[in-house]
Every structure is written in structure tokens, then in C-alpha cells.
Amino acid sequence: MVVVLKLLKPLLDDVVDCEISSDEILCKECEELDMLVNEAREFMENWCPKMSK
DSSP, rough: HHHHHHHHHHHHHHHHHHHOOOHHHHHHHHHHHHHHHHHHHHHHHHHHHTTOO
């Protein structure tokens, strides 16, 4: 699970950085998803550190 979240992070960073002004709602939602993915990754790493390696 942590591996999937780590792979998803760069993709979400790229989407957030795209700055498409015509679709601010999409960018806002992607920023929120990025934040939630980071929180989930941190939770999984702290919950079971041996599984994340």
C-alpha cells in the first residue's frame, strides 16, 4: 500500500503544479487528494514500518 502511495505522489504533484486556470476546481480537488495521499502514506509507514520497506 505504501508503495502505491509513493508512486501516486509524484503524479499528483505534477497535476497540482500544472496550474490550468480554466479548471480551478480540478486543481483544488487534486491538491486535497495529494494531501490525503500524503497523510495515508505517513499513517501506513508509522503503523507498520517493516511492511513499508
